[in-house]
Amino acid sequence: MSDRPFNDHSYGQFLNEGKIMGSKCKKCGALALPPRPICVSCFGSQMEWVQFKGEGKLAAFTSIVVAPPPMAKEGFGRNNPYIVGVVELIEGAKMVARITGVDAKKPEQIKIGTALKAEFLQKGEGDSKQTSLAFKP
Amino acid sequence: MPRRKKLSRGVAIVGGGLTKLGLFKDRNSKDFFAEAYTEMVSSVDKGIDPKDIDAIYIGNFTNDFFVNQAHWGPIISDLVGHVPKPVTRTEGACASSALAFREGVFAIASGFYDIVLVGGLEQMSRRTTEEVAEGLGMAASPYEVAAGFTFPGVFGTMATAYFAKYGATREDLFNVTIKSHNNAPLNPKAQFPMTIRDFMNARIERCRQKGEPIPNWKDERDFLRDPVANPPIAWPMHLFDCCPISDGASCLLLVAEELAKKFTDDPIYVAGMGQGSGYSFHAKKDLTSFEATRAAAQEAYEMSGLKPEDIQFAEVHDCFSMAEIVHLEDLGFYKPGYGYKAVSEGATRLDGPKPINTSGGLKTKGHPVGATGVAQLYEVWVQLRGKAGKRQVPKPNLRVGAAHNLGGTGGTCTFTILERR
Numbered sequence: 392m393s394d395r396p397f398n399d400h401s402y403g404q405f406l407n408e409g410k411i412m413g414s415k416c417k418k419c420g421a422l423a424l425p426p427r428p429i430c431v432s433c434f435g436s437q438m439e440w441v442q443f444k445g446e447g448k449l450a451a452f453t454s455i456v457v458a459p460p461p462m463a464k465e466g467f468g469r470n471n472p473y474i475v476g477v478v479e480l481i482e483g484a485k486m487v488a489r490i491t492g493v494d495a496k497k498p499e500q501i502k503i504g505t506a507l508k509a510e511f512l513q514k515g516e517g518d519s520k521q522t523s524l525a526f527k528p
Numbered sequence: 529m530p531r532r533k534k535l536s537r538g539v540a541i542v543g544g545g546l547t548k549l550g551l552f553k554d555r556n557s558k559d560f561f562a563e564a565y566t567e568m569v570s571s572v573d574k575g576i577d578p579k580d581i582d583a584i585y586i587g588n589f590t591n592d593f594f595v596n597q598a599h600w601g602p603i604i605s606d607l608v609g610h611v612p613k614p615v616t617r618t619e620g621a622c623a624s625s626a627l628a629f630r631e632g633v634f635a636i637a638s639g640f641y642d643i644v645l646v647g648g649l650e651q652m653s654r655r656t657t658e659e660v661a662e663g664l665g666m667a668a669s670p671y672e673v674a675a676g677f678t679f680p681g682v683f684g685t686m687a688t689a690y691f692a693k694y695g696a697t698r699e700d701l702f703n704v705t706i707k708s709h710n711n712a713p714l715n716p717k718a719q720f721p722m723t724i725r726d727f728m729n730a731r732i733e734r735c736r737q738k739g740e741p742i743p744n745w746k747d748e749r750d751f752l753r754d755p756v757a758n759p760p761i762a763w764p765m766h767l768f769d770c771c772p773i774s775d776g777a778s779c780l781l782l783v784a785e786e787l788a789k790k791f792t793d794d795p796i797y798v799a800g801m802g803q804g805s806g807y808s809f810h811a812k813k814d815l816t817s818f819e820a821t822r823a824a825a826q827e828a829y830e831m832s833g834l835k836p837e838d839i840q841f842a843e844v845h846d847c848f849s850m851a852e853i854v855h856l857e858d859l860g861f862y863k864p865g866y867g868y869k870a871v872s873e874g875a876t877r878l879d880g881p882k883p884i885n886t887s888g889g890l891k892t893k894g895h896p897v898g899a900t901g902v903a904q905l906y907e908v909w910v911q912l913r914g915k916a917g918k919r920q921v922p923k924p925n926l927r928v929g930a931a932h933n934l935g936g937t938g939g940t941c942t943f944t945i946l947e948r949r
Contacts, residue, residue, distance in 0.1 A: 399670070423811075424810070425671065425810075431811075450689060450815060451685045451686065451688045451689035451692070451815050452685055452688055453677075453680075453681045453682075453684030453685045453687075453688065453762045453763055453764075453765070454684075454760070454762065454763040455676065455677075455678055455680075455681045455684075455762045455763075456759070456760045456761055456762060456763070457657065457658070457661065457678065457680065457761045457762065458658070458676075458678075459658060459661050459662045459665055459676070459678055460658055460659065460662050461662075461676075462676050463658060467676075472760075472763075473676060475675050475676050475677050475681060475685070476685060476688075477685060477689070477809050477810070477815060484810075485809070485810045485811070485812070486810050487671050487672050487675045487677065487808075487809050487810050488675050489675055489676055498763040498764070499763075503688060503689070503692040504692075523674065523675070
């Protein structure tokens, strides 16, 4: 499917292309997202690319009120908290990501197990284009 | 290949020092270490000639970022007159000095050195809260940082997973905070030597002086529920769930077991020692447990031949209230899902069956990250020698205590069991 190396750089390239790509160990079938060059289940190093659908459910989350400087620059903080969480994808792998489309000021109303879909958030243009994933109900 | 892990030569603690913790903008890391070192020298019952110290291991996490100065080993060696003998800096995020302790033990156990000083230091007060959050965040995984996680955020996330799995609520975490703050005034070195009731009274007094409306809290829990008094940091972690930013330094003097009685009639011995590494969130199988703690505990129990029920008291890495409960379960003190119940029943109070964080913990004593691992072991050493004053664990035959230290988001964890023979 692709001869790109199984690393963070390739993962980021694929995100820029609108795809969530992880690795699958050819020996034992273990999935990894982001991709891994070495299988941590069987220590195999023969991998193949697998595309993830970007669907899953919320496993855990937090509403961050005291934001680190990079998030504060985007306008987040005491009066504008944001949600990050752990998403369990239908394929079985987990991801950490921003959770959007929920009310960060009312975190007690957000339910673990909520079904989520990925959206691609883009920053910058051309060579400096960076895509990250967020998930929303 | 399983084999019993043990030291080929025993190691004992014969001296220790810890700064008063707090924020000290007019002092620097050298001042902190000098304070801890001076106490260490005077704590050795039969005296230590500093010329006899063979090597120093010093833990430090983020001074490179916090004060733009790296390479702290030789600075400390120079400070205490140790040049040209060896000094090594260890880094394992908030577990940096627990790693220094381990290296010191291994150095003596190998037979290479007889007398080793181990310690840690951190200077965090020169930066804003947001900058400290960013600096500490360097120890989270790159994926967590990119998604916008902070340390309080990681433990807040863990809390929602724990709540959903076991039915606990934010109210259950109040018991950890109230318990730790009850120990705080008994520790003269604590950064916040105040009970929650003391905080409430101080707040009421301030309102009275300013002519503002007097808050009408029913009790401590009511105060902790108040979003003005206890604002969210990373929900469900609120201000009183989080440890403070602190300056400070710690050290312990380690010697070979056969030399221990030359320094004191009451040495404290290393009975068990373990270290583990862990995954970050996206790769974790269980979001309510640290595999690094479980591995460290298993190693330490195996080496010592002791079981969780043999540990009479412990310091555990309560950087956040939720963390304390998870550690109690990972260390085998309580079954998964039962830690919060044990805390609510008072089991971990100073006068309970398993006193936890008699020092007041990181929450109240303070958390100068690189100094914390050895600061925790200092508390266990003081308790085992019966010198903890008002916070002395009220048990007859106090013999076995332990310290658990966590670095990053659980990437490095240690568990060390000390015993009095």
